[in-house]
Amino acid sequence: MTGQATLDRVVATHPAAAPTLQVDDLSVVFHGAAGQVIAIDRMTLTVQPGEFVAIVGPSGCGKSTLLRVASGLAPAHSGNIRVNGAVVDGPPPGVGFMFQRDTLLPWATVRQNIAVGCELSGLAPSKHAARIDELIDLVHLQGFHHHYPAALSGGMRQRVSLARLLAYEPDVYLMDEPFGALDYQTKIVMGRELLRIWEAHRKSIVFVTHDIEEAVALADRVVVMSPRPGRIVAEHVIDLPRPRDPRTLRGDVRFGAYCRDIWAALAIDER
Numbered sequence: 001m002t003g004q005a006t007l008d009r010v011v012a013t014h015p016a017a018a019p020t021l022q023v024d025d026l027s028v029v030f031h032g033a034a035g036q037v038i039a040i041d042r043m044t045l046t047v048q049p050g051e052f053v054a055i056v057g058p059s060g061c062g063k064s065t066l067l068r069v070a071s072g073l074a075p076a077h078s079g080n081i082r083v084n085g086a087v088v089d090g091p092p093p094g095v096g097f098m099f100q101r102d103t104l105l106p107w108a109t110v111r112q113n114i115a116v117g118c119e120l121s122g123l124a125p126s127k128h129a130a131r132i133d134e135l136i137d138l139v140h141l142q143g144f145h146h147h148y149p150a151a152l153s154g155g156m157r158q159r160v161s162l163a164r165l166l167a168y169e170p171d172v173y174l175m176d177e178p179f180g181a182l183d184y185q186t187k188i189v190m191g192r193e194l195l196r197i198w199e200a201h202r203k204s205i206v207f208v209t210h211d212i213e214e215a216v217a218l219a220d221r222v223v224v225m226s227p228r229p230g231r232i233v234a235e236h237v238i239d240l241p242r243p244r245d246p247r248t249l250r251g252d253v254r255f256g257a258y259c260r261d262i263w264a265a266l267a268i269d270e271r
């Protein structure tokens with residue numbers, strides 16, 4: 001499939017809604033010992049309320065940089081990112097993160113870690129205990145309330161991270177390979193859990209992954225980036241029915257076709 005044919009498949013979604021996240025002609029340039037590095041080159045992307053967007057692309061194409069700019073941790077060289085209409089120029093309200101490695105407080109229990117999210121959300125302290133109970137049930141960690149992170153498996157720690165993120169109640173979730181360090185089986189289970197929770201709450205998610213199957217199984221739309229400097233070379237709307245179960249989707253003929261198309265799009269600039 002040609003690059004143009006792939007781009008021709010782009011279908012706009014939810015055109016009438018005000019975007020949660022708007023990336024406008026964004027370029028990001030780093031100046032290091034090796035000279036100037038253009039990490040992102042004039043990227044434009046819109047994420048609508050409640051939309052689940054996955055971003056795939058070769059290593060070093062600027063995926064994490066995009067999330068860092070969206071979170072106010074790195075500056076734009078030109079262009080900008082807006083969250084709920086406001087240009088990001090520092091950590092914006094309403095944005096939550098989850099990374100490949102959990103960032104739990106090692107000296108705090110599961111409950112205490114989730115409480116951090118409750119505090120950030122501004123929830124009244126008198127309501128924390130009930131909310132934490134609810135979230136622990138939601139991520140299926142009943143019985144582990146008073147465990148410390150060191151006593152949990154990688155998948156369980158990521159469940160706590162997810163619960164903490166949910167406690168914060170952001171409008172947009174920036175997820176940078178959140179299940180990338182997990183074994184295959186746990187990764188599939190976590191994807192299913194994320195979908196179950198997202199389908200109940202419908203917040204916007206930007207989900208970076210190297211795993212094309214994971215992107216297709218989870219997202220409404222998969223954005224494909226070029227090798228550095230990162231540009232968008234294709235967008236694929238994933239028109240698979242919801243609710244989805246990532247365990248069974250892999251046998252679906254359309255699922256396989258989406259994966260093949262995205263593989264082809266990724267190869268555009270690699271020939």
Ligand SMILES: Nc1ncnc2c1ncn2[C@@H]1O[C@H](COP(=O)(O)OP(=O)(O)OP(=O)(O)O)[C@@H](O)[C@H]1O
Pocket residue numbers: 030031032037038039057058059060061062063064065066228
């Ligand atoms: N602080 C920095 N200083 C200099 N160069 C940087 C900095 N941060 C990122 N880069 C460069 O910018 C480019 C994009 O990096 P980034 O981490 O965003 O890529 P990525 O797509 O997330 O990669 P991966 O998939 O391997 O995680 C890379 O070439 C990287 O070396």
